[in-house]
Amino acid sequence: xxxxxxxxxxxxxxxxxxxxxxxxxxxxxxGDAVIAESAQAIKVTESNHGDCFYIPRADVAMDQATKTxxxxxxxxxxxxxxxxxxxxxxxxWSYEAPYDECxxxxxxxxxxxxRVSDIRAG
Numbered sequence: 001x002x003x004x005x006x007x008x009x010x011x012x013x014x015x016x017x018x019x020x021x022x023x024x025x026x027x028x029x030x031g032d033a034v035i036a037e038s039a040q041a042i043k044v045t046e047s048n049h050g051d052c053f054y055i056p057r058a059d060v061a062m063d064q065a066t067k068t069x070x071x072x073x074x075x076x077x078x079x080x081x082x083x084x085x086x087x088x089x090x091x092x093w094s095y096e097a098p099y100d101e102c103x104x105x106x107x108x109x110x111x112x113x114x115r116v117s118d119i120r121a122g
Contacts, residue, residue, distance in 0.1 A: 006099035008075030018045045018078050019104045022121065026053045028060075028111050029118040036060040041121070042108060046076070053083055054108035056095075061085070063091070064119050077102045082108065091115040 008015060022043045028036035038059035044052045070082035072091050078098040082090040095102065107122045113119050 004078075004097075006076050006078070006101045009101060011075070015047045015076060016045070017047075017102055019043075019102065020045070022115060023051060024122050026055055026119070026121045027054070028116050029089050029090070029120075030085055030088055030116050035064060035116070036109070036111065040109075044105070044110070051111050053119065054105055054110045057107050057109060060092075060109050077105060085116070088115050 018106045022041040025037065025039050026041040027034055036055045036059055038055045040056050040059065042054045044054055046052075064085050065083040066085075068082045068084055068090055072080045072082075072093070073082065074095075076099065078095045080093040080095055083092045083094065085091050090112075092111045094107075094109045095105045098105045111119060
């Protein structure tokens with residue numbers, strides 16, 4: 001039995017959250033600076049949400065990140081913490097203790113496309 005199951009899947013068993021290793025490179029830019037670049041990203045596809053790339057913390061300029069007081073909750077993934085990069089407030093989020101079904105997201109960050117200059121995957 002799972003130790004930390006996602007309650008969302010019990011209520012909506014048809015909802016899908018798929019984590020797939022991305023075979024290309026993902027780069028995130030803020031202005032002219034690259035703040036994240038990885039060949040180890042995870043592509044997350046979620047029902048009604050489309051695709052999103054999660055990048056390992058080791059490949060993110062965490063020395064430029066500031067954890068904020070902002071938080072959110074997803075019944076499928078868990079509680080999210082937010083990070084700002086310079087003037088880009090709450091530009092990224094992270095599930096630091098994700099539910100078992102999304103445990104692969106631990107120690108990864110995702111970025112809002114409208115809060116950074118560019119996200120390129122290829």
